[in-house]
Amino acid sequence: MQKRIFSKKAFSCQFSKEFIFASKQNRVEQMQSFLITHPYLVFQYDYYNMTALHWACKLGYLDMVRMLLHYHADFDAIDLMNRTPLSIAIAENHQEMVKLLLTHGAYPWSTNLTDLNGPLQLNAEMKKIVGQARKIQLFTKWSRLKQPTLCIY
Known part of the structure; x- marks a missing residue:
């Protein structure tokens, strides 16, 4: 029998x-128990393609x-509405969460599928946070640093 992590x-x-279900109920200990024995669960999703x-x-x-980030959750996964965890955190105005996702490497740019600029226009502080992450990403790309360090706190 073949095991498939990505279905x-x-x-x-x-x-x-x-x-x-545990992720929706904020049951951190239960989720951690699941991940210790079944680490692939971090990539699972529901009928809306939403991960934990x-x-x-x-x-x-x-x-x-x-x-979840400690267990290598995909911070750039896209749900059925083309939202990433970062775009959701921006729309919900969770500033510390946005900083955490960006620090872990979430993509701070809009794509053909995901528009970050719309929600950012409504929130000046969030726009500043994402703007800093974009500048740092450009700087590290241009300077060809091997290990970019992102600190926007």
């Missing part, structure tokens, strides 16, 4: 429903976001 179907792995990280960003669960 094309929602809730495709054992415990994935329980894992996503999407839900934690939407609901403002900062400690959960920290834990």
Whole structure:
């Protein structure tokens, strides 16, 4: 039998429903227990293509976001509405969460699918935070630093 970590179907792995449900309820300890024994769950998603990280960003669960990033959650995953965890955190005005995602390497630019500029126009402080991350990313790219360090706190 072949194990598949990345599936094309929602809730495709054992415990994935329980894992996503726990993320919506801010059950950090339960999620950590799941991840210790089944680390692939961090990549699972629901019928909206929302991962546990999407839900934690939407609901403002900062400690959960920290834990999911520790387990290498995909901070650039896109849901059915073409939102990333970063774009959700921006829209929900979770500044510390946005800083945390950017520090871990979330892509601070709009793409063909994800528009960050719309929500940023509504929030000057958030626009400043993302603007700093963009400048740092450009600087590290131009300077060809091997290990870029992003500190926007």
